[in-house]
Amino acid sequence: METNFDIVVIGSGPGGYVAAIRAAQLGYKTALVEKYNALGGTCTNVGCIPTKALLDSSEHFYDAKTKFKSHGIESDNLKLNFAEFINRKTKVVEQNTAGINYLMNKNKIQVIEGTASFVNNKEITVRKNGTEDQKITATYFIVATGSKPASLPNISIDKKRIITSTEALSLQEQPKNMTIIGGGVIGVEMASIYARIGTKVTIIEYADSLIPTMDKELGKELKKILTKKGIDILLSHNVQSVLNNGENTTVKFTDKNNTTLEITTDYCLVAVGRKPYTEGLGLENTAIKLDEKGRIITNKKLQTSEENIYAIGDVISGPMLAHKAEEEGVFAVETINGQKPHMNYNLIPSVVYTWPEVASVGYTEDELKRENKPYRTGKFPFSASGRARAAMESEGFVKVISEPKYGEILGIHIIGPRAADLIAQGVIGMEYEVTDEDMFRISYAHPTYSEALKEAYLLASGQGALNI
Structure with missing residues (x-):
C-alpha cells in the first residue's frame, strides 16, 4: 500500500x-x-x-x-x-x-x-x-x-433511553411518546418523523422560538403548523435533569416563571446541537x-x-x-x-426538512436591525397560490428582504411546499446581485410554487401583488 x-x-x-x-x-x-x-x-x-x-x-x-x-x-x-x-x-x-x-x-x-x-x-x-x-x-x-451530537452538562446520554438523533434513526420499536430537548433543525425534524406516525412528541426549547437561528417569523409559523399536527412545544423552558427509569425517562425542567415541571416518556432525545x-x-x-x-x-x-x-x-x-x-x-x-x-x-442556504419545508438565505430582519441597515420586505402567503391550493399545501409564506434604494436582495425566507428547492433561485439572484424588480420581471411558469417568490419580489420592490 x-x-x-x-x-x-x-x-x-x-x-x-x-x-x-x-x-x-x-x-x-x-x-x-x-x-x-x-x-x-x-x-x-x-x-x-x-x-x-x-x-x-x-x-x-x-x-x-x-x-x-x-x-x-x-x-x-x-x-x-x-x-x-x-x-x-x-x-x-x-x-x-x-x-x-x-x-x-x-x-x-x-x-x-x-x-x-x-x-x-x-x-x-x-x-x-x-x-x-x-x-x-x-x-x-x-x-x-x-x-x-452535543449534550448539556446535566444530561448523560446513555444511547438506550436517553438518546441522540443517531439512535432515534434506528429504534427497534415505535415509541408511544417521546420528549425532545431542543427545537432547532434536528429537533423539529425528528419531532416531525415520529409525530406523523403516531408518537406523542413534546419539544422543550430554551429559546423563545423554534429554529432560533433563522428568521423569527419562520419559527413562529412553524410552531403554529407543528402544534396543529399534535406536537406539544414548550418554549423558554430550561431542562434541569433527565433520568433513565429503565422502561422510560423523566425530564425535569423549569418554565419562564421558574416553576419546576416534569414529563415522563418512553425516550428522551437530546437535540441541542453538535x-x-x-x-x-x-x-x-x-x-x-x-x-x-x-x-x-x-x-x-x-x-x-x-x-x-x-x-x-x-x-x-x-x-x-x-x-x-x-x-x-x-x-x-x-x-x-x-x-x-x-x-x-452569507449566501449558504439553510433548510429544515419538516413539512412544509423551511429555507432561508442571507440576512434576517433582526440582523439588519442590529446593524442599523435600511430594508423593505415583501411577504406573500402560499394560501394565495393557485398551485398550493390545488395541492392542499397552502400553509406558509415567502418573505423577501431588499435594500430600498437599489433593490438589492438582502435575504429570502420561505416556509412552504418545496421551500428547499425554491431557495436555490434566490441564492442565484443574490450571488449575481440581481434586483428585486429584475427577479419579478422574469417569466415564471403557471401554476407553480415559484410564483409565490415572484409576488414577494414584486411586493418588496414597492409594487402591488398581481395575485395568483
Missing part, C-alpha cells in the same frame, strides 16, 4: 470525500482516511440522508391518513410497519455509501480505514484495531472530521490551535496555523451544513492548486 501522498484528507463526510475527488481530478495523488468501515460521514450514515428517508416515509403515511380521502382515495385499515419503515432508511444509506465507494475507485483515491493522528505537520499514523499503526506522509492534509470532532487527532503535535468552542482556527484560505494543513466543514467555524463543507472542500483543494476560488458565507 502507498504511504506517501500529495494530499491526504482525514474524514469521509461530504466535505472530505468531495475534497478528495477534486484533488484527484486536479492530478494529485490522494488518500482518504476514515475511521469507520463505511464512507460518507455523519450526513450519509446517521444525518442528512437517513433523516430525509424517514421524513419522506412518515410524510407518505401522514398524507395517507389525513389527506388521501379528500383526493378521493380510500385507504381503510391503514397501518405502519415500523420495522420496514426503518429498513427502507437503511437501504437508502447503503445505496449512498455504495455510490461514494464507486467514486473513490473511479477517481483512483486510496481509502485507508482507521483513526488518523498527527505525528507532526507532515506525517500521521493511522490506527485500526488489530493492526499495527500505519505511517502516512503527505505534502498537504485536509482535516474534515466533522462533528458529533460539537466539532477533534479528539485523538494529535493536534497537540502540530501548531494547530482551537477556539473557545473547540473548533480548529483557520484563515480565510482555510489554512490552519500549519500552512500545509487545511480544515473544513463542521470542525471549523460557521454553520454545520453538508453543502457548506462540500464548498469548502473544493475551495481548499483549489487553493492548494494555486487557483483563487470564491465563497460567500
Whole structure:
C-alpha cells in the first residue's frame, strides 16, 4: 500500500470525500482516511440522508391518513410497519455509501480505514484495531472530521433511553411518546418523523422560538403548523435533569416563571446541537490551535496555523451544513492548486426538512436591525397560490428582504411546499446581485410554487401583488 501522498484528507463526510475527488481530478495523488468501515460521514450514515428517508416515509403515511380521502382515495385499515419503515432508511444509506465507494475507485483515491493522528505537520499514523499503526506522509492534509451530537452538562446520554438523533434513526420499536430537548433543525425534524406516525412528541426549547437561528417569523409559523399536527412545544423552558427509569425517562425542567415541571416518556432525545470532532487527532503535535468552542482556527484560505494543513466543514467555524463543507472542500483543494476560488458565507442556504419545508438565505430582519441597515420586505402567503391550493399545501409564506434604494436582495425566507428547492433561485439572484424588480420581471411558469417568490419580489420592490 502507498504511504506517501500529495494530499491526504482525514474524514469521509461530504466535505472530505468531495475534497478528495477534486484533488484527484486536479492530478494529485490522494488518500482518504476514515475511521469507520463505511464512507460518507455523519450526513450519509446517521444525518442528512437517513433523516430525509424517514421524513419522506412518515410524510407518505401522514398524507395517507389525513389527506388521501379528500383526493378521493380510500385507504381503510391503514397501518405502519415500523420495522420496514426503518429498513427502507437503511437501504437508502447503503445505496449512498455504495455510490461514494464507486467514486473513490473511479477517481483512483486510496481509502485507508482507521483513526488518523498527527505525528507532526507532515506525517500521521493511522490506527485500526488489530493492526499495527500505519505511517502516512503527505505534502498537504485536509482535516474534515466533522462533528458529533452535543449534550448539556446535566444530561448523560446513555444511547438506550436517553438518546441522540443517531439512535432515534434506528429504534427497534415505535415509541408511544417521546420528549425532545431542543427545537432547532434536528429537533423539529425528528419531532416531525415520529409525530406523523403516531408518537406523542413534546419539544422543550430554551429559546423563545423554534429554529432560533433563522428568521423569527419562520419559527413562529412553524410552531403554529407543528402544534396543529399534535406536537406539544414548550418554549423558554430550561431542562434541569433527565433520568433513565429503565422502561422510560423523566425530564425535569423549569418554565419562564421558574416553576419546576416534569414529563415522563418512553425516550428522551437530546437535540441541542453538535460539537466539532477533534479528539485523538494529535493536534497537540502540530501548531494547530482551537477556539473557545473547540473548533480548529483557520484563515480565510482555510489554512490552519500549519500552512500545509487545511480544515473544513463542521470542525471549523460557521454553520454545520453538508453543502457548506462540500464548498469548502473544493475551495481548499483549489487553493492548494494555486487557483483563487470564491465563497460567500452569507449566501449558504439553510433548510429544515419538516413539512412544509423551511429555507432561508442571507440576512434576517433582526440582523439588519442590529446593524442599523435600511430594508423593505415583501411577504406573500402560499394560501394565495393557485398551485398550493390545488395541492392542499397552502400553509406558509415567502418573505423577501431588499435594500430600498437599489433593490438589492438582502435575504429570502420561505416556509412552504418545496421551500428547499425554491431557495436555490434566490441564492442565484443574490450571488449575481440581481434586483428585486429584475427577479419579478422574469417569466415564471403557471401554476407553480415559484410564483409565490415572484409576488414577494414584486411586493418588496414597492409594487402591488398581481395575485395568483
